Amino acid sequence: MHxxxxxxxxxxxxxxxxxxTNEKPxxxxxxLGELYDFPEGTMSIGRLDQDSEGLLLLTTDGKVSANIxxxxxxxxxxxxxxxxxxxxxxxxxxxxxxxxxxxxxxSTLPCxxxxxxxxxxxxxxxxxxRDERHGPTSWISITLTEGKFRQVKKMTAVxxxxxxxxxxxxxxxxxxxxxxxxxxxxxxxxxx
Numbered sequence: 001m002h003x004x005x006x007x008x009x010x011x012x013x014x015x016x017x018x019x020x021t022n023e024k025p026x027x028x029x030x031x032l033g034e035l036y037d038f039p040e041g042t043m044s045i046g047r048l049d050q051d052s053e054g055l056l057l058l059t060t061d062g063k064v065s066a067n068i069x070x071x072x073x074x075x076x077x078x079x080x081x082x083x084x085x086x087x088x089x090x091x092x093x094x095x096x097x098x099x100x101x102x103x104x105x106x107s108t109l110p111c112x113x114x115x116x117x118x119x120x121x122x123x124x125x126x127x128x129x130r131d132e133r134h135g136p137t138s139w140i141s142i143t144l145t146e147g148k149f150r151q152v153k154k155m156t157a158v159x160x161x162x163x164x165x166x167x168x169x170x171x172x173x174x175x176x177x178x179x180x181x182x183x184x185x186x187x188x189x190x191x192x
Contacts, residue, residue: 005039006190008174011056013125017047030155032058036184044067045171046147050105053125054078054168055176057190064190068171069147073192076112076170077121077152078127081161085115085138087108090161099154108155112143122167123181127160130159137164 011017015030019042032044038058045057045065054077059065067073093113098105117137138161142152153163171178172192179185 004059004064005017005042006061006064006187007036007038007042007058007152007184008179008187008190009035009056009058009184010176010179010181011048011053012054013127014050016050017044017056019043030162032056035182046075048168049153049166050165051127053122054166055171055174055179056168057118057171059190064086068190068192071145072132073172074145074170075147075168076141076145078116078122078167079140079142079156079163080137080165080167081140081156082135082137082164083161084136085140085159085161090115090140092159093140093155097155097158099148099151099158101148106148108148108151109144111145113140115140120143120167120169122165125165142170143170 015032017032019031019033039060041060042058043065045059045068048054048056057068075186090113091103094110098107098108100106119139142155144151152166156163172190
């Protein structure tokens with residue numbers, strides 16, 4: 001009997017959340033297949049932008065993928081933003097904000113958002129983030145059940161605090177924990 005395979009990975013900065021690209025090879029994109037020898041038919045569940053990092057779940061089971069992207073499962077992001085974010089801005093994020101998706105206005109669903117009192121400890125990113133000399137930054141947590149294109153970045157920009165670094169730390173009950181960029185863990189099944 002064919003058994004499905006499940007993985008959780010720490011997607012590093014600069015990688016696409018896919019295995020093949022249809023672009024011409026002159027631009028060498030870093031793809032997930034370079035991190036590990038995944039079985040044929042492995043797909044990423046949802047995606048993270050090339051310049052986002054953190055927890056990504058992969059599976060060979062399309063049903064599992066549909067369940068997770070279906071809008072019930074929470075996805076939590078730690079987001080470093082430019083400036084000292086205000087309570088007012090966090091309040092707006094919690095209630096939902098108007099962002100643009102494919103040129104149309106879209107109201108984000110209410111979500112959990114709060115200031116992280118301590119800076120999270122993530123491995124240094126390969127591409128430097130601007131340093132503190134250019135003004136303060138803050139880290140917030142945003143938890144969504146939806147995942148529109150570049151949604152978190154659009155949300156923080158709309159409230160006046162552009163995203164500098166975005167790391168997904170949780171999907172359902174699967175956590176990034178102390179994983180390192182590029183690390184791959186085999187799972188029997190996902191805890192959602």
